[in-house]
Amino acid sequence: MTITLRPGTTVMFTGDSITDPQRLESRDGRRFGYPLRIADEWALRHPDRAVTWLNSGLAGSKVRDLESRWQADVLDVRPDVVSILAGINDVGWRTLDPYGYPISAQDYAAGYDRLLAPLAEAGTELILIEPFLLPIRGVIQKRDVRIDEAVRKEWRADLDLKIQVVHQLAADYDAHLLAADDMFAKLSATTEPEHWAEDGVHPTPAGHAALAQAWLRLVA
Numbered sequence: 001m002t003i004t005l006r007p008g009t010t011v012m013f014t015g016d017s018i019t020d021p022q023r024l025e026s027r028d029g030r031r032f033g034y035p036l037r038i039a040d041e042w043a044l045r046h047p048d049r050a051v052t053w054l055n056s057g058l059a060g061s062k063v064r065d066l067e068s069r070w071q072a073d074v075l076d077v078r079p080d081v082v083s084i085l086a087g088i089n090d091v092g093w094r095t096l097d098p099y100g101y102p103i104s105a106q107d108y109a110a111g112y113d114r115l116l117a118p119l120a121e122a123g124t125e126l127i128l129i130e131p132f133l134l135p136i137r138g139v140i141q142k143r144d145v146r147i148d149e150a151v152r153k154e155w156r157a158d159l160d161l162k163i164q165v166v167h168q169l170a171a172d173y174d175a176h177l178l179a180a181d182d183m184f185a186k187l188s189a190t191t192e193p194e195h196w197a198e199d200g201v202h203p204t205p206a207g208h209a210a211l212a213q214a215w216l217r218l219v220a
Helices: 034-045 063-068 088-096 105-121 149-172 180-188 205-216
Strands: 010-015 052-055 081-085 125-129 140-142 145-147 176-178
Touching: 034 052, 034 205, 063 105, 088 145, 088 149, 105 125, 105 149, 125 149, 125 205, 145 149, 149 176, 176 205, 180 205
Parallel strands: 010 052, 010 081, 081 125, 125 176
Antiparallel strands: 140 145
């Protein structure tokens, strides 16, 4: 089943830097990225069905950060559809932040569940996007931290647990699941993963396009 976007539907995208690629630096709040691509493609395909597209993604967000601003950013807006992509910061925080610590899959699940519960109660349609990590090679330097194969191996083991959480929550809440990690793994099997995300985390324009097309297959 797909989600029907009727005229006047309000869609809220939220999450971390993947959803918020410098959106606050542009006049209309959407500079580039998969939410903008989705909105543009929808307008092209369905000029007779205007949709309000909102974005409350904020770079660096973990699930607990989304929770702290959930009421003002999401619930008060009363969107008809909410699309969530969050998890890679819950994995990488302990590596990238000197004050970071491991966030267990249980804590991630509990926080994510608290995000979804009031939306489900309000009858909001939900799209949950798997957090993802592409199998790039070599060393990436971020915030004076060296991210190499060993670090990515640790991230992958942790991320797999959190992806399982997203799958379970999608089932529990009858949400639509966008299997982004699986999609990028398949794309990376035929085209180098750096084509889709140079650092393995943040999509290139091609990666954002792939996300947008996968998202659009969930709506009608």
